Amino acid sequence: MSVLVPILTMTILGLLFSLGLVFAYKKLIVEVDPRVEKINESLPQANCGACGYAGCQALAEAIAAGKAAADSCPVGGGETVEKISSILGIKAGETVKKVARLHCRGTTEAAPRRSEYLGLKTCYASHLMGGDKLCTYGCLSLDDCVRACPFDAMEMSADGLPLVIEEKCTACGKCVDACPRNLLELHPLSQNILVYCRSRDRGAVARKACKNACIACGICSRACPEAIVIEDNLAVITDYRKIPPEKIPAIEKCPTLSIGRLKKDHEG
Amino acid sequence: MELVTLFIGAILINNFVLHYFLGICPFLGVSKKIDAALSMGLAVTFVMSLTAVVSWAINHLILIPYGLDYLQIVSFILVIASLVQLVEMFIRKTSPPLYQAMGIYLPLITTNCAIMGLALLTALKNYDFAEAVVFGVGSGLGFTLAIVLMAAIREQLEVADVPKPLQGAAIALIIAGIMALAFFGFSGMIK
Numbered sequence: 128m129s130v131l132v133p134i135l136t137m138t139i140l141g142l143l144f145s146l147g148l149v150f151a152y153k154k155l156i157v158e159v160d161p162r163v164e165k166i167n168e169s170l171p172q173a174n175c176g177a178c179g180y181a182g183c184q185a186l187a188e189a190i191a192a193g194k195a196a197a198d199s200c201p202v203g204g205g206e207t208v209e210k211i212s213s214i215l216g217i218k219a220g221e222t223v224k225k226v227a228r229l230h231c232r233g234t235t236e237a238a239p240r241r242s243e244y245l246g247l248k249t250c251y252a253s254h255l256m257g258g259d260k261l262c263t264y265g266c267l268s269l270d271d272c273v274r275a276c277p278f279d280a281m282e283m284s285a286d287g288l289p290l291v292i293e294e295k296c297t298a299c300g301k302c303v304d305a306c307p308r309n310l311l312e313l314h315p316l317s318q319n320i321l322v323y324c325r326s327r328d329r330g331a332v333a334r335k336a337c338k339n340a341c342i343a344c345g346i347c348s349r350a351c352p353e354a355i356v357i358e359d360n361l362a363v364i365t366d367y368r369k370i371p372p373e374k375i376p377a378i379e380k381c382p383t384l385s386i387g388r389l390k391k392d393h394e395g
Numbered sequence: 396m397e398l399v400t401l402f403i404g405a406i407l408i409n410n411f412v413l414h415y416f417l418g419i420c421p422f423l424g425v426s427k428k429i430d431a432a433l434s435m436g437l438a439v440t441f442v443m444s445l446t447a448v449v450s451w452a453i454n455h456l457i458l459i460p461y462g463l464d465y466l467q468i469v470s471f472i473l474v475i476a477s478l479v480q481l482v483e484m485f486i487r488k489t490s491p492p493l494y495q496a497m498g499i500y501l502p503l504i505t506t507n508c509a510i511m512g513l514a515l516l517t518a519l520k521n522y523d524f525a526e527a528v529v530f531g532v533g534s535g536l537g538f539t540l541a542i543v544l545m546a547a548i549r550e551q552l553e554v555a556d557v558p559k560p561l562q563g564a565a566i567a568l569i570i571a572g573i574m575a576l577a578f579f580g581f582s583g584m585i586k
Binding site: 132136140141145147148156157247251255 | 453457458461463465466469470473474477480481484485487488491550551553554
């Protein structure tokens with residue numbers, strides 16, 4: 128009889144806690160990209176790690192997010208690649224070329240400096256001190272990304288912003304990791320409309336800190352509410368695919384030109 | 396007054412990381428960036444506070460009255476594992492980037508000896524309910540303090556010229572040692 132007491136106690140406790148968790152799970156369920164599960168199903172489920180990711184689930188997430196190619200699984204072979212490609216809606220072997228893009232237009236001319244920075248000549252060190260610009264979100268112009276690039280695809284241009292040489296860029300993501308202010312991001316080459324600002328300062332403050340800053344006036348989000356939202360004083364494109372070409376002129380009415388089509392030079 | 400002493404004692408003097416050397420895994424693993432460290436600290440604080448409450452309740456309302464003290468460890472594991480699951484779900488829902496930043500260390504709070512240590516110490520020292528709560532919150536804040544200080548030092552260290560053999564984990568452990576020495580200065584403040 129005395130054996131039953133601890134068994135019963137633990138069973139009841141366990142049941143109580145699991146009920147609590149089930150309830151919490153229902154409340155806190157996270158919507159995941161439905162493609163992730165489908166891609167994961169078509170992977171071999173060997174979880175061998177040969178693709179360089181932690182397992183099949185991790186690779187499926189990376190493929191769905193566009194960070195890995197459809198043929199990243201070396202084990203699955205042709206059939207797997209075909210299945211994944213059909214889920215993604217692209218032809219096998221066809222990959223979307225991506226390049227790094229800078230989300231800042233705070234040129235030396237546009238963004239005034241508040242101090243002279245004399246420390247170590249790296250963005251990382253400058254960022255620790257708060258940077259030398261009035262804008263605390265913008266490019267620090269100290270070449271961390273240029274040095275990180277293994278393909279010589281970046282150079283610092285005269286206006287104080289790094290320039291990505293599209294032909295040489297392989298979208299390896301080294302510069303994205305190197306930037307202490309997270310200003311670089313990988314985008315498909317064809318993707319031509321971007322927000323060139325990461326400032327979360329309020330309009331007036333942002334404007335003072337940089338002529339080309341997003342002041343969160345909302346013109347772009349009113350022009351295309353299904354794809355652009357104003358989030359914490361910054362215009363954010365939530366879904367690039369939902370911007371129809373005919374709406375681009377309205378979006379480009381941006382008073383600070385911080386959103387718009389890509390131009391070869393930084394001066395919008 | 397005793398509660399205040401207990402609270403300050405849990406943060407500064409009997410700091411879980413720097414005095415008991417418990418919870419070193421997340422202390423070294425998530426102390427590279429201040430904001431990730433702060434979130435980790437707060438997650439641990441949350442789990443610790445709730446663990447203190449729930450484990451005290453289970454211990455005093457179920458285990459001790461029925462003479463089941465020997466089930467302490469098992470039931471505490473159950474409490475901690477469920478709470479960590481809850482925190483994980485919550486963070487995943489509210490802040491996916493944070494979820495990414497914490498990575499494997501978040502579910503690893505389950506096996507974080509600091510939290511098990513907290514539950515067992517509370518039972519061992521026979522704290523009453525108020526004391527258990529204060530001890531739980533204080534210990535969590537102490538952990539947060541230690542991990543944030545560590546992250547702040549390591550952020551600065553990133554640009555320092557560290558000799559090659561000492562780079563990475565080696566220098567981190569040396570810093571942890573020096574911090575423990577510094578915190579040792581607090582002992583004797585409260586008897």
